[in-house]
Amino acid sequence: MWLxxxxxxxxxxxxxxxxxxxxxYVKRPTPENFRGSPHWDHEKxxxxxxxxxxxxxxTILVRDLCQEIRQMVYDGSRCTxxxxxxxxxxxxxxxxxxxxxxxxxxxxxxxxxxELFMLxxxxxxxxxxxxxxxxxxxxxxxGYRYDNIEARxxxxxxxxxxxxxxxxxxENFKRPEKIGE
Amino acid sequence: MFENLSKKLFGKSLWIYHCNTGACNGxxxxxxxxxxxxxxxxxxxxxxxxxxxxxxxxxxxGAVTRPTLPLVKKAYEALPSPKLVFGIGSCATGGxxxxxxxxxNGGAAGVVPVDYYIPxxxxxxxxxxxxxxxxxxxxxxxxxxxxxxxxxxPIDVYERNKAWEERNVIYELLK
Numbered sequence: 220m221w222l223x224x225x226x227x228x229x230x231x232x233x234x235x236x237x238x239x240x241x242x243x244y245v246k247r248p249t250p251e252n253f254r255g256s257p258h259w260d261h262e263k264x265x266x267x268x269x270x271x272x273x274x275x276x277x278t279i280l281v282r283d284l285c286q287e288i289r290q291m292v293y294d295g296s297r298c299t300x301x302x303x304x305x306x307x308x309x310x311x312x313x314x315x316x317x318x319x320x321x322x323x324x325x326x327x328x329x330x331x332x333x334e335l336f337m338l339x340x341x342x343x344x345x346x347x348x349x350x351x352x353x354x355x356x357x358x359x360x361x362g363y364r365y366d367n368i369e370a371r372x373x374x375x376x377x378x379x380x381x382x383x384x385x386x387x388x389x390e391n392f393k394r395p396e397k398i399g400e
Numbered sequence: 401m402f403e404n405l406s407k408k409l410f411g412k413s414l415w416i417y418h419c420n421t422g423a424c425n426g427x428x429x430x431x432x433x434x435x436x437x438x439x440x441x442x443x444x445x446x447x448x449x450x451x452x453x454x455x456x457x458x459x460x461x462g463a464v465t466r467p468t469l470p471l472v473k474k475a476y477e478a479l480p481s482p483k484l485v486f487g488i489g490s491c492a493t494g495g496x497x498x499x500x501x502x503x504x505n506g507g508a509a510g511v512v513p514v515d516y517y518i519p520x521x522x523x524x525x526x527x528x529x530x531x532x533x534x535x536x537x538x539x540x541x542x543x544x545x546x547x548x549x550x551x552x553x554p555i556d557v558y559e560r561n562k563a564w565e566e567r568n569v570i571y572e573l574l575k
């Protein structure tokens with residue numbers, strides 16, 4: 220009895236043949252609308268920080284080094300590839316590529332950083348005030364931002380004007396100690 | 401060097417112990433998917449075993465939560481050396497969305513030394529196979545840190561672009 224069932228099994232298996240993919244040698248195209256790692260276009264980016272506000276895992280950090288230079292860092296190690304940054308970007312500077320072969324032995328390989336010049340007002344020399352009228356400024360956190368990039372810490376505190384003391388105080392930011400261990 | 405060493409040491413077969421440290425089951429299902437005939441990681445001589453004492457490789461999935469932390473350390477010590485640790489999924493790589501919550505250790509890196517990271521939420525079965533192949537030295541690493549910088553002040557670029565766009569205006573006026 221068991222022999223007939225085995226024969227049946229073998230016949231069933233013969234029908235589809237070998238289905239195993241020869242993956243690391245032969246690649247298969249990714250499905251449509253597949254979201255791989257996000258990629259910045261530094262020429263399109265205006266540095267509004269909307270992606271940083273909307274990232275659920277806080278992978279994108281923004282730090283204003285001085286009045287005109289803004290540093291943005293994408294830490295891909297904790298990215299969930301949800302695609303919200305690409306959705307929210309007003310200039311379509313972020314695209315979700317179809318790269319998924321991201322295995323690495325060093326977490327720093329997944330980082331992407333960008334330094335941007337921020338435009339200032341030609342008359343007064345400042346960037347813009349914290350206003351609530353335009354679309355960019357209605358996106359959660361406004362103004363100058365001072366996230367700590369080495370500790371990968373998101374700091375929920377911004378200023379209207381550029382503040383050097385704030386930049387200094389966030390330089391050696393440490394996360395609060397964890398419970399237990 | 402590490403690739404050659406791992407080729408020499410584990411070339412014949414890697415026995416895998418799968419350790420869920422608070423994952424949402426997405427990565428676990430993908431790991432099981434890798435063992436199915438369609439992806440079939442057993443081509444490389446891999447086999448899932450139930451005990452860490454039989455294993456060469458530990459697959460960690462999930463941000464290491466506080467209750468699982470001592471158990472993860474125990475399981476890691478139970479692995480006979482030489483041992484490899486794979487962090488699978490965004491949670492094990494960097495902590496995922498829970499990187500700074502009170503109950504989570506922010507990824508596997510702070511708890512045990514992790515040799516290879518496979519990010520993704522969850523990673524495709526193919527990217528897990530890619531990580532395995534990377535550890536075996538079959539394929540090369542494809543990612544590297546990217547640094548971008550604006551070298552010119554954009555106002556100048558803007559003015560130059562505008563001048564380039566308006567370069568034919570004078571001829572149009574002369575017509």
